[in-house]
Amino acid sequence: MGKTYLKYLPLVAGGVFLSILITSCKKDNSAPTPVSVTPAPLATLGLYEVDSGIYKRVFIPITKVGTQTVAYYSVFDTGSAGMTIDATGILPASMITSSGITVTGDSVTVNGITVTSKASMIAYGNAQSEIQEFGNLAYTTVTIGNQNGNITTSRIPIFLYYKIVDKLTGQKQPAHSNDVFGVGPGLSYANTAIGSPLSYFKSGTGATSGFKLSMFSNAAFSPNGTYVANLLTIGLVPADIGGLTSFVMHPRSNTSQWGYSPDIPATIRYNGQNVAATVLFDTGTPAISTIANSKATSNISSLPANTPVTITTGQGFTYNYTTSSTNNLTQVALPSYTGDPRTIFSIDFFIKNEFLMNYKAHEIGLKNN
Structure with missing residues (x-):
C-alpha cells in the first residue's frame, strides 16, 4: 500500500470525525510486546x-x-x-x-x-x-x-x-x-x-x-x-564466552605501551623436564615451534621425532602432542640466542585446537578436541 498524506484527505462528516477523535483518546492499558533479539556474529x-x-x-x-x-x-x-x-x-x-x-x-x-x-x-x-x-x-x-x-x-x-x-x-x-x-x-x-x-x-x-x-x-x-x-x-555470542563455554579463558595483562599481551603463562614438559614459559600461540609461525629454555645446553637444537610435549597453562588448559619429521616440529633455544624469551607454538597447534579472542574482556580462549 502506498503512503497516504493527511493534507490530501477530504473533510468528513462530524459523526465520523468525532468517532475518530474518541477512538484516538482511548488509553491502551496492554503492555507492549518485547522484541526478542538473538545475538549473532557479524x-x-x-x-x-x-x-x-x-x-x-x-x-x-x-x-x-x-x-x-x-x-x-x-x-x-x-x-x-x-x-x-x-x-x-x-x-x-x-x-x-x-x-x-x-x-x-x-x-x-x-x-x-x-x-x-x-x-x-x-x-x-x-x-x-x-x-x-x-x-x-x-x-x-x-x-x-x-x-x-x-x-x-x-x-x-x-x-x-x-x-x-x-x-x-x-x-x-x-x-x-x-x-x-x-x-x-x-x-x-x-x-x-x-x-x-x-x-x-x-x-x-x-x-x-x-x-x-x-x-x-x-x-x-x-x-x-x-x-x-x-x-x-x-x-562473539554469549554461548562462546558465557558460563557454559567449553573454551578455557585466559585473562590478558596490559603492558601499557603495547596494550594487552597475547602471551600466556604456562609450563612446558618435554624429555622429563618442566620449563616455566610465557607462551604465544601463533598462526604466523609457519613450521617450527620454539621452546625457550634458559638452561638449554646449546643455542638451538631440534627435538627428535616421537618426542612427547605437554603444554599446561596457568588456567588449566592442557594440550599434548608428539613431534614428527613433518608435523609438530619443535626446537629448544636459549633466549639469549634468539633474542626472544617467549615460547612460540606454530600453526600446527591450530590443527588440533580452537582459538578465541575476546577484545572487550581482554581474554584468549583455548579449546582442544
Missing part, C-alpha cells in the same frame, strides 16, 4: 590454507582497500596486532619511491586512503631471522573475504609499507610478500595507533567484540591453496 568467513614442504600458512583475502578493488592475500596472524600491506597496486606508483612514500604536509588522501607523514618500521621474527617493513601510518576502509562471504571495516588505521627487507641478507623482498593481518589483542609495533582490524568492528545487540577460529584442516593444506569455509567467525 560474519563467518573462509580462509585459504597453503603449504610448501613443512611450511604452512593461512591467508585471509583482501578484496578492497579504500576505493581500490584488489586481490591480495594476507597472513592471518594471531601473534601480532595490526594490518600491514604493501603500497604497490594501492597507491599511485608516482607516490612510491625507494626512500619512502611521498606525503606533502601531515597527510594526503588518495584512492580513499589517508596516508600520514608518520613513518616507521616494523619487524617480524627474531634475532636469527628477521623481516623488516618500512612505511607509514594510514587510514582507510578494508574489505576482507571474497565472493563466498565478505565484510568491510569502518575507517581504520593500517600500516602501508613501501619496502620489505630481509635484515640478515639485506635483500629487498618482492611486493606483497609479507602482507600481515595481525589479530592479536595488543597494539602494533609500527605505530600504537594501530590495533587488530577485527577489533574495530561494532558487534550487534548481545554480541561481543572478538573472533573465533575453528580448527584448521590438515588435509586441506596444499601448494596452490585450498579455500576452507567458515574458519573465521567475527563477533
Whole structure:
C-alpha cells in the first residue's frame, strides 16, 4: 500500500470525525510486546590454507582497500596486532619511491586512503631471522573475504609499507610478500595507533567484540591453496564466552605501551623436564615451534621425532602432542640466542585446537578436541 498524506484527505462528516477523535483518546492499558533479539556474529568467513614442504600458512583475502578493488592475500596472524600491506597496486606508483612514500604536509588522501607523514618500521621474527617493513601510518576502509562471504571495516588505521627487507641478507623482498593481518589483542609495533582490524568492528545487540577460529584442516593444506569455509567467525555470542563455554579463558595483562599481551603463562614438559614459559600461540609461525629454555645446553637444537610435549597453562588448559619429521616440529633455544624469551607454538597447534579472542574482556580462549 502506498503512503497516504493527511493534507490530501477530504473533510468528513462530524459523526465520523468525532468517532475518530474518541477512538484516538482511548488509553491502551496492554503492555507492549518485547522484541526478542538473538545475538549473532557479524560474519563467518573462509580462509585459504597453503603449504610448501613443512611450511604452512593461512591467508585471509583482501578484496578492497579504500576505493581500490584488489586481490591480495594476507597472513592471518594471531601473534601480532595490526594490518600491514604493501603500497604497490594501492597507491599511485608516482607516490612510491625507494626512500619512502611521498606525503606533502601531515597527510594526503588518495584512492580513499589517508596516508600520514608518520613513518616507521616494523619487524617480524627474531634475532636469527628477521623481516623488516618500512612505511607509514594510514587510514582507510578494508574489505576482507571474497565472493563466498565478505565484510568491510569502518575507517581504520593500517600500516602501508613501501619496502620489505630481509635484515640478515639485506635483500629487498618482492611486493606483497609479507602482507600481515595481525589479530592479536595488543597494539602494533609500527605505530600504537594501530590495533587488530577485527577489533574495530561494532558487534550487534548481545554480541561481543572478538573472533573465533575453528580448527584448521590438515588435509586441506596444499601448494596452490585450498579455500576452507567458515574458519573465521567475527563477533562473539554469549554461548562462546558465557558460563557454559567449553573454551578455557585466559585473562590478558596490559603492558601499557603495547596494550594487552597475547602471551600466556604456562609450563612446558618435554624429555622429563618442566620449563616455566610465557607462551604465544601463533598462526604466523609457519613450521617450527620454539621452546625457550634458559638452561638449554646449546643455542638451538631440534627435538627428535616421537618426542612427547605437554603444554599446561596457568588456567588449566592442557594440550599434548608428539613431534614428527613433518608435523609438530619443535626446537629448544636459549633466549639469549634468539633474542626472544617467549615460547612460540606454530600453526600446527591450530590443527588440533580452537582459538578465541575476546577484545572487550581482554581474554584468549583455548579449546582442544
